[in-house]
Amino acid sequence: MTTEGVVQGQSADDESRECGYTPELKRSLGSFQVFAISFAFISVAVGVFASYGAVLQSSGPVGIWLWLVAAAGQTLVALVVAQFAARIALSGSSYQWASRLANPKVGWFFGWLTFWFLAIGVVAMDNALASQALMPLLGMAPDEDVARAITLAVLATQTVLVIASTRLLGMVTSTAVALELTIVVVLVIALGAVMMFGGSGTVDNVVSHGIAAGSPDYFAIGGGLMAGMVMGLVTLVGFDSAANLAEEAKDPYRSVPRAIVTSVLASAVLGFIFIFTLTVGIKSIPEVSNSESPVATIIRDQLGSLTERILLSGIAFAMFGAGMVMLASCSRIVFAMARDSRFPGYTLFRRVNPRTRTPIPATVLMFVVGVALMVALPGQALLQLIVGSTILPALIYGAISVLYLSVRKRLGRREGAFGLGRFEVPVAIAAIIWVVFSLVALMSPSDSLVPDLIVLGVVAAGGLYFAKMLIFNREVLETEPGDPDAF
Numbered sequence: 001m002t003t004e005g006v007v008q009g010q011s012a013d014d015e016s017r018e019c020g021y022t023p024e025l026k027r028s029l030g031s032f033q034v035f036a037i038s039f040a041f042i043s044v045a046v047g048v049f050a051s052y053g054a055v056l057q058s059s060g061p062v063g064i065w066l067w068l069v070a071a072a073g074q075t076l077v078a079l080v081v082a083q084f085a086a087r088i089a090l091s092g093s094s095y096q097w098a099s100r101l102a103n104p105k106v107g108w109f110f111g112w113l114t115f116w117f118l119a120i121g122v123v124a125m126d127n128a129l130a131s132q133a134l135m136p137l138l139g140m141a142p143d144e145d146v147a148r149a150i151t152l153a154v155l156a157t158q159t160v161l162v163i164a165s166t167r168l169l170g171m172v173t174s175t176a177v178a179l180e181l182t183i184v185v186v187l188v189i190a191l192g193a194v195m196m197f198g199g200s201g202t203v204d205n206v207v208s209h210g211i212a213a214g215s216p217d218y219f220a221i222g223g224g225l226m227a228g229m230v231m232g233l234v235t236l237v238g239f240d241s242a243a244n245l246a247e248e249a250k251d252p253y254r255s256v257p258r259a260i261v262t263s264v265l266a267s268a269v270l271g272f273i274f275i276f277t278l279t280v281g282i283k284s285i286p287e288v289s290n291s292e293s294p295v296a297t298i299i300r301d302q303l304g305s306l307t308e309r310i311l312l313s314g315i316a317f318a319m320f321g322a323g324m325v326m327l328a329s330c331s332r333i334v335f336a337m338a339r340d341s342r343f344p345g346y347t348l349f350r351r352v353n354p355r356t357r358t359p360i361p362a363t364v365l366m367f368v369v370g371v372a373l374m375v376a377l378p379g380q381a382l383l384q385l386i387v388g389s390t391i392l393p394a395l396i397y398g399a400i401s402v403l404y405l406s407v408r409k410r411l412g413r414r415e416g417a418f419g420l421g422r423f424e425v426p427v428a429i430a431a432i433i434w435v436v437f438s439l440v441a442l443m444s445p446s447d448s449l450v451p452d453l454i455v456l457g458v459v460a461a462g463g464l465y466f467a468k469m470l471i472f473n474r475e476v477l478e479t480e481p482g483d484p485d486a487f
Contacts, residue, residue: 012027012089012246012247012249012251012252012253013027015088015089015090016090016247017482018482019090019100019480019481019482020480020481020482021090021339021481021482023247024352024357025091025166025247025248025352025357025358025359026166026167026248026357026358027247027248027249027250028165028166028167028170028248028250029166029167029170029245029248029249029250029255030170030250030255031250031251031254031255031258031259032174033170033171033173033174034242034245034249034252034255034256034258034259035177035242035255035258035259035262035263036170036173036174036176036177037169037170037173037241037242037245037259037325037328037329038238038239038240038241038242038259038260038263038264039177039259039263039266039267040173040176040177040180040318040321040322040324040325041237041238041239041241041322041325041326041329042235042236042237042238042239042263042264042267043176043180043235043318043319043321043322044180044184044235044267044270044271044274045180045183045184045274045314045315045318046125046128046180046315046318046319046322047231047234047235047236047271048231048235048271048274048275048278048295049132049293049295049296049315050128050132050234051230051231051234051235052231052275052278052294052295053289053291053292053293053294054227054230054231055228055230055231056210056211056285056288056289056294057211057212057289057290058212058224058225058227058228058230059209059212059218059224059225059226059227059228060208060209060210060211060212060213060224060228060285060289061205061206061207061208061209061210061279061282061285062206062207062208062209062210062228063225063227063228063229063231064206064228064231064272064275064276064279065206066225066228066229066231066232067231067232067268067271067272067275068268068272069229069232070229070231070232070233070236070438071232071236071264071268071271071272072434073431073434073435073437073438074232074233074236074237074239074264074268074434075261075264075265075268076427076430076431076434077397077400077401077431077434077435078239078240078260078261078263078264079261079420079427079431080400080401080404080427080428080431081093081094081239081240081243081260081397081400082256082257082258082260082261082418083257083404083411083418083419083420083424084097084243084400084404084411085240085242085243085246085252085256085257085260085418086253086254086256086257086414086417086418086419087253087411087414087417088100088246089246089247089249089252089253089256090246090247090336091244091245091246091247091248091332091333091335091336092111092244092332092333092335092336092337093114093240093243093244093246093333094107094110094111094114094240094243094396094399094400094403095107095108095110095111095114095333095336095337096336097110097400097403098110098399098400098403099111099340099480100480101403101407101410101411102403102406102407104340104342104476104477104478104479104480105466105477106403108337108342108462108466108469108477109459109462109466110396110399110400111333111336111337111342111343112458112459112462112465112466113392113395113396113458113459113462114333114392114396115330115333115334115337116389116392116458117389117392117393117396118326118327118329118330118333119330119366119369119370120373120385120388120389120392121238121326121330121389122155122158122323122326122327122330122366122370123151123155123369123370123373123374124389125319125322125323125326126151126154126155126158126319126323126370127147127148127151127374128319129150129151129154129316129319129320129323130146130147130148130150130151130154131144131147132293133312133315133316133319134150134316135147135150136293136296136312137309137312137313137316148374151370151374152370152371152374154320154323155323155327155366155367155370155371156367158320158323158324158327159327159363159364159366159367161324162324162327162328162331162358162363163353163356163358163360163363163364164356164358165356165358166245166248166328166357166358169324169325169328172320172321172324173321173324173325175317175321176317176318176320176321176322177321179314179317179318180314180317180318180321181270182314183310183311183314183315183318184270184274185270187274187277187299187303187307187311188273188274188277190303190307191277191278191280191281191299191302191303192277194302194303195280195281195302200281200283200302201280201281202280202282202283203280205279205280205282205285206276206279206280208285210285210286210289211285211286211289211290212224221440221444222440222441222444226440226441226444227441229438229441230390230441230442231275232271233390233394233438233441233442234390235267235271236264236267236268236271237393237397238325238326238329238393239259239260239261239263239264240260241325241326241329242255242256242259242260242263243256243260244328244329244332244333245328245329245332247332253414253417254417254418257417257418258418261418278294278295278298281298281299281301281302282298283298283301283302295311296308296311296312299311327363327366328363330366331359331362331363331365331366332359332362334349334359334362334365334366335349335350335352335359335362338350338362340476340480340481341473341476342469342476342477344465348361349361349362349365350362373385385454388450388452388453388454388455388458389454390442391439391442391443391452391455392455392458394435394438394439394442395439395455397431397435398431398432398435398436398439401428401431401432401435402432404424404428405425405428405429405432408424408425408428
């Protein structure tokens with residue numbers, strides 16, 4: 001680093017060595033593939049497909065305008081995250097940032113929360129793929145046991161593909177993103193044309209309270225209107241997944257921060273156009289609001305059953321790609337913590353296969369966790385766990401924003417790298433305010449008690465292992481590998 005705090009030019013592999021790590025992972029991800037990883041994780045079509053009904057039921061169609069609020073807030077967070085990614089290109093993202101810029105003890109909790117958010121997210125995505133896309137597409141009657149069996153088969157397939165090659169992961173996610181973009185754009189154009197020329201659209205829908213009209217706590221904290229924020233909050237997350245694979249990106253200092261910001265912006269714009277068009281296309285608000293799949297119902301009513309099946313096919317592939325990204329990102333968190341001897345079973349999970357150059361044991365662990373959750377938790381318990389996991393990214397993003405304000409003066413900047421200049425402090429403060437607001441939106445509803453307790457349980461379980469390290473292996477939490485002044 002120069003005396004002016006500008007990091008001198010060096011390759012990403014040189015930085016890994018300076019940080020005490022021998023480069024083992026293969027750099028095979030180009031700029032679009034890195035973007036595709038973040039965009040596929042967000043998967044706006046999947047997020048809208050899964051959560052649009054919740055908005056209609058809690059706040060009515062007018063709740064779609066809250067997507068813009070969530071998009072603005074999540075963009076603030078993405079800008080803060082991108083500044084870290086432009087400076088530290090190591091697998092583990094926030095775990096590495098906090099460990100090296102604050103201290104390893106703080107970093108460990110970043111890693112632990114991120115691990116569980118991603119591990120639960122994989123199971124949630126694949127279970128939704130099985131029950132909401134594949135089974136309806138194949139004409140199968142709803143059956144929880146069958147859905148769980150399909151979930152495990154999908155998870156096993158994803159595990160094999162992620163192990164095989166990071167390049168293959170990039171190809172699948174790039175294809176999924178291209179398909180998702182095509183489907184959403186075509187649907188928007190087709191719906192718009194049918195409604196315009198057939199007169200089957202109702203613009204007034206976008207200001208209707210729908211079945212939530214007259215709700216006594218509609219405008220209260222934790223009430224119906226605030227609950228409508230959930231669609232944006234649960235969809236526009238995971239953009240930092242590109243940073244988890246930074247050691248496998250060809251030009252991580254540029255491609256990763258660019259992917260983080262552009263994936264959120266693209267998803268926000270595309271997503272709002274999509275939900276606005278869907279909402280105008282509702283023929284019967286009560287019928288669609290009470291439908292098991294409101295998006296599919298709207299498309300079937302406007303464009304026919306064949307188009308509905310095409311949508312389900314595209315959604316299924318997008319879900320598969322998103323699940324692969326979550327699985328790969330989670331395995332890299334495990335690998336990053338394990339090579340620092342800070343994860344249970346670290347001697348096994350730090351291993352990288354010399355042929356595939358992927359962390360096979362850490363990836364297989366994701367499958368094992370999925371099996372355990374599928375077997376151990378009955379339907380309602382699994383659902384509560386999934387709902388609880390939506391709180392974790394907000395906690396992580398808030399902590400990242402606080403971290404940035406705490407260490408920004410010590411953080412070197414790379415010549416020509418992404419930066420906010422004089423706006424960095426206002427943006428970080430605004431991001432923190434936004435995260436506090438989003439946590440209130442997620443945790444204040446009366447039915448959020450069990451998910452809140454689940455999050456506390458995850459933190460408490462981590463605290464037990466953390467205490468074990470403090471007592472029996474304290475040295476791993478005292479120092480970081482490599483040059484402590486690398487950043």
